Structure formats: structure tokens, C-alpha cells
Amino acid sequence: MKIALPVDQKTMDSPISPSFGRAPYFLVVDTEGGDFEAVANEAAMAPGGAGIKAAQKIADLGAEVLITYRCGQNAHDVLSAAKIKLMRAVAGTAGEVVALFQEGKLEELTQIHPGFHGRGGM
Amino acid sequence: MRLAVLSGKGGTGKTFVSVNLASVAKEAIYLDCDVEEPNGWIFLKPELEKKQTISVPYPQVDQARCHGCKKCVEFCKFNALSYVGEKLLVFPQMCHSCGGCVLLCPQKALVEIEREIGSIEYGRAGELETRGGILKLGEPSGVPIIEKLIGSIPAGKPAVIDCPPGSSCTVMESISKSDYCLLVTEPTAFGIHNLALVLELVKLMDKPHGVLINKGLPGETMARDYCIREGLTILETIPYDSKLAYTISQGQLAVEKPKYRQLFEGLLGRIEKEAGL
Numbered sequence: 001m002k003i004a005l006p007v008d009q010k011t012m013d014s015p016i017s018p019s020f021g022r023a024p025y026f027l028v029v030d031t032e033g034g035d036f037e038a039v040a041n042e043a044a045m046a047p048g049g050a051g052i053k054a055a056q057k058i059a060d061l062g063a064e065v066l067i068t069y070r071c072g073q074n075a076h077d078v079l080s081a082a083k084i085k086l087m088r089a090v091a092g093t094a095g096e097v098v099a100l101f102q103e104g105k106l107e108e109l110t111q112i113h114p115g116f117h118g119r120g121g122m
Numbered sequence: 123m124r125l126a127v128l129s130g131k132g133g134t135g136k137t138f139v140s141v142n143l144a145s146v147a148k149e150a151i152y153l154d155c156d157v158e159e160p161n162g163w164i165f166l167k168p169e170l171e172k173k174q175t176i177s178v179p180y181p182q183v184d185q186a187r188c189h190g191c192k193k194c195v196e197f198c199k200f201n202a203l204s205y206v207g208e209k210l211l212v213f214p215q216m217c218h219s220c221g222g223c224v225l226l227c228p229q230k231a232l233v234e235i236e237r238e239i240g241s242i243e244y245g246r247a248g249e250l251e252t253r254g255g256i257l258k259l260g261e262p263s264g265v266p267i268i269e270k271l272i273g274s275i276p277a278g279k280p281a282v283i284d285c286p287p288g289s290s291c292t293v294m295e296s297i298s299k300s301d302y303c304l305l306v307t308e309p310t311a312f313g314i315h316n317l318a319l320v321l322e323l324v325k326l327m328d329k330p331h332g333v334l335i336n337k338g339l340p341g342e343t344m345a346r347d348y349c350i351r352e353g354l355t356i357l358e359t360i361p362y363d364s365k366l367a368y369t370i371s372q373g374q375l376a377v378e379k380p381k382y383r384q385l386f387e388g389l390l391g392r393i394e395k396e397a398g399l
Contacts, residue, residue, distance in 0.1 A: 049201025049216045056195060059206040074213055082206035 003029045003101065004063035004084075005094050006054075010038035012095035020068045021050035021075060027094050028061050031102060051075030051115065058084060067097055067106065072115035123397055124281045126300035126329075130316025132287035134308045135336035135360075138370055140284035141165040142377045143304075143393075144250055146386045150280040153271050154254035155296040157240060157264035162284050164373045168245030168252040175241050176255075176267045179234040180217040181224055183210045187231035194223035194232065215262050240267045242274070251279075268295040275299070289319040297324065302397040303331040304357070309338060309345040317345075321352065332357040332396055334389070355396065358389045 006023030007014040017023035022044050029036045039061065043053035051071070055078035058066055066079060067087045079086060088109040089097055100106050127140045137154075141162050144152035154162040181194070181203070188210045195203045195210075202216035203223060214237055224232045240257040253274060255267040264286070272295065275281045285296040297303055303324045307317040317333070324331045332355040335345045339362055349356050360366075369376055376382035 043201070046201055047199060049198075049213065052204050052213060052216065053201040056201075056204045056206065074216070077213075078204045078206055078211060081204075081209055081211055 001031045001065065002061065002063045003031060003065045003067060003098060004058045004061060005029070005067045005089070005097065006041070007038070007094050012036060012098075013093045015092075016067070016069060016089040016094060016097060018069055020066075020071050021046075021052075021054040023054070026054075026058065026061070028063055029094070029098050031098070049074065052078055055079045055082070055084075058082075065101070067101060068109065070111075070113055071109060072113055074115055076112045123302060123394060124275065124283065124300045125302050125304060125393060125397075126283040126285055126297040127304045127306060128285035128289075128293055128297060128320050128324075129287060129306040129313075130289055130318075130320040131308070131313050134306045134313055135334075136287070136306050137162050137165070137284055138376070139304065139306050139334060139336070140282050142375055142382065142386045143390055144282040145375055145377050146383060146390055147250075147280050147282065149249055150282060151251040151253065151275060153275070153281060153283045154252070155264075155268045155271055155283055155292070156286040157255035157257040157267050157292070158286065160254045160256055162252070163243075163245070163254055165370075165375050166245075166247040166250065166252055167373075168243075168247040168250075170243055170245050172244040173241055174244070174270075175238055176270055177236040177238045178217075178219045178266050179221065179236055180214045180219060181212055181232045182235045183212055184231045184233070185209060187229045189229050189231075191228065193226050193228065197222050197226055218263075219266070240264070242267065242271060264292050265295050268292055272296065272299050289316070289323045293320070293323065294327070297327065297329060300329060302393060303329045304393060305331055305333045305354075306336055307333060307345050308336050309342045311344070314345055314348050317348070321354070330397055332393065335359040337362040357392050357396065358385070360385065 005027045006017040006020050007027045026039045043050040052074045055075040059082035065085045067089050069089045086109040087106045129136050154160040192205045200216050202213045204211045239261045243254050245252040255271050257264040286292045307313045338359045
């Protein structure tokens with residue numbers, strides 16, 4: 001199963017990015033075998049609709065799960081249409097968070113914010 | 123002359139200055155471009171003559187025709203479209219109505235439909251014509267309404283354009299066709315900070331401009347010092363006056379009092395001279 005995470009750096013040691021749509025990179029981890037790949041987030045500098053574009057990317061990468069601190073309404077609409085499961089990130093490196101997910105220790109992300117829409121998002 | 127009144131910071135007195143200037147201008151038109159919170163009508167009390175609905179086009183998809191090529195998704199700079207789970211999703215409020223997706227779609231699966239985003243109210247207050255834009259709650263951008271408002275100014279008619287606060291797209295649209303920009307500020311750090319932002323904007327857009335310092339306080343020179351440092355023309359300083367604040371809070375025009383009528387007539391004259399008219 002492929003898991004995606006928004007991250008600040010391109011490694012498994014990276015912290016999870018506080019933003020989803022504006023994260024600099026996405027990490028896609030294959031739980032079978034542990035292969036991973038870092039992908040630049042082209043939506044990071046989008047003039048608008050970063051969440052939508054980022055969610056499109058996650059869907060195109062074939063991820064089934066997204067682990068993130070937060071997610072806006074528009075991104076959520078795309079992710080749910082793509083049937084991608086949302087899990088709430090916790091403090092730690094990407095590697096640690098993925099391990100916690102595999103141990104069943106992460107909760108589902110149910111709090112969806114209405115979006116920042118041109119207001120920065122931090 | 124088309125005079126735009128802007129400030130960056132809200133609450134410096136854009137509407138106060140705009141309605142009073144429009145009231146002393148001869149056969150002018152007042153445009154309220156602060157479509158998220160239009161309030162010029164409180165002072166001018168126009169009689170409503172006409173109301174026009176403003177709509178914008180956005181794409182609607184025929185899922186049966188869509189083959190999922192994602193040309194539209196890749197094209198849209200505002201990410202108003204997404205294709206996932208073999209379905210094209212449209213986010214109408216992200217759309218900037220360029221129509222590019224409809225033109226590009228090889229399957230002709232997209233058509234443009236319209237969505238109401240607000241309205242323009244046309245009115246009259248004595249000799250003064252008034253027009254005010256109103257953006258519907260929840261709509262993200264007032265730009266299309268402002269575009270229509272500015273486009274509706276009759277040729278040769280003197281106009282006072284009451285701009286929205288800030289220095290973003292709505293303000294750019296509001297000042298786009300103006301001959302002169304009056305920057306209203308107040309002697310506070312916040313006021314000056316945002317004056318610097320709109321100053322950058324009017325310079326970028328090559329608009330002649332001058333400053334009005336509102337709510338001036340004795341001995342407080344930060345706004346004046348800033349203008350001198352930046353080489354800006356100070357067209358007027360209106361001292362803080364609690365009686366004037368009361369007049370404004372009652373929704374009354376300052377120019378009903380001779381002292382302020384004289385002040386605004388003088389100011390208008392200086393602006394016309396500065397603008398070379």
C-alpha cells in the first residue's frame with residue numbers, strides 16, 4: 001500500500017510539513033518493501049487552489065492513504081472522490097509516523113478546515 | 123477626472139473622504155467599489171433607480187462525454203478542476219472565468235454556465251449619481267463586479283472611486299482606469315505600513331498620487347515625516363475632531379458644515395491641479 005505525507009525535506013527523517021497544499025515535497029512510501037520516493041509539490045507556489053492541485057498529485061501518485069496535520073475542504077473533496085484515506089499526523093519524522101500508522105496508532109483526520117484561499121495558510 | 127481614493131489600511135477614512143469629495147464635485151458620480159462592505163450609501167442616502175445582477179461564467183461538465191484526458195486540469199492556473207476516481211470535479215469558486223478549459227476540451231465535455239456573484243445598485247442623491255457593488259456572502263472575489271462598476275462610468279463624467287481596503291486584486295481593478303489616486307492615511311504605525319503598500323502599487327501602475335492625512339494629532343508627525351521622506355505631496359491634513367467623528371457616526375456628511383465644505387472644495391481644487399486638469 002502506498003502512503004503519502006507532506007514533508008519539509010526529501011528524506012524519511014524529515015518532519016511532516018504543517019501545510020498540505022503548500023508543503024515543499026510529498027513523500028510516497030510503499031509499505032510493502034519500504035521503498036520511498038520524494039516528489040516536489042508543484043502546487044506549493046500556485047496562485048490559488050493549491051490544495052486541489054496537491055490532492056490531484058496524491059491521487060495521480062496512486063496513494064491510498066495521506067497522513068497530514070491538516071487538510072482544507074477543497075482538497076478533502078478531491079481526496080474523498082479519489083477514495084484516499086486521511087490520517088492525522090503526529091510529531092516525529094516521516095519514518096516514525098509511517099511506523100506508527102503501520103502499528104495502527106494513528107487516528108483518522110476528521111477535522112477539515114474551510115481553507116485559507118489566498119490568505120497564506122499558516 | 124476619475125479620482126480613486128485608497129488607503130491600504132481599513133478605517134483610515136476612505137469612505138469619509140470619498141463621499142464628501144463626491145458631494146462637492148459638480149455633476150459627479152460616486153462609485154462604491156468596497157463590494158465586501160459597501161457603506162457610502164449610509165452617508166449619501168441615494169434613491170435606488172436600478173439594480174443589476176452580476177454573474178460570472180464557470181465550467182459545467184458532462185461526465186458521460188469526459189474521457190479523463192486531464193487537459194483542462196493541467197491548463198487551469200487556478201486549479202478549479204480536478205480529475206480523480208474517473209470523475210471530473212469542478213470548483214466554481216476557484217474559477218477565474220477565462221473559458222480556456224471549455225476551448226481546450228477535445229471531447230466538448232465542458233460548457234460554460236453562469237453563477238450570480240452579486241449586484242450593482244444604481245442610485246441618485248440630488249445632483250450626484252451613485253453606483254455601489256455588492257458581493258454575495260461566501261463569494262471569494264469581487265473583481266468582476268468592480269470591473270463592471272468601473273466600466274459603467276460615462277465618458278467624461280467626473281468620478282470618485284471609493285476603493286476597498288488592502289492592495290490586492292480588488293484595489294488594482296478599482297484604480298485601473300483612474301487619472302489620480304488619493305492615498306488616505308492616519309498617523310499610526312499600521313496606517314503608514316499599509317500606506318507604503320499602496321504607494322508601491324500606485325507607482326507600479328504609474329498613477330499620479332498624493333496623500334491625505336486623516337485624524338491628525340498635534341505633535342504627532344510620523345505620517346508627515348514618512349511623506350517627506352518618500353517625497354510625497356500632502357494635499358491635506360484633517361485634524362482629529364471628536365465632533366466630526368460624531369457627525370460621521372450619525373451617517374451625516376461633513377460638508378453640511380461650512381468649515382468642512384470649504385476644506386473639501388479646497389482639496390478637490392488641489393487634486394484637479396495636481397492631476398493637471
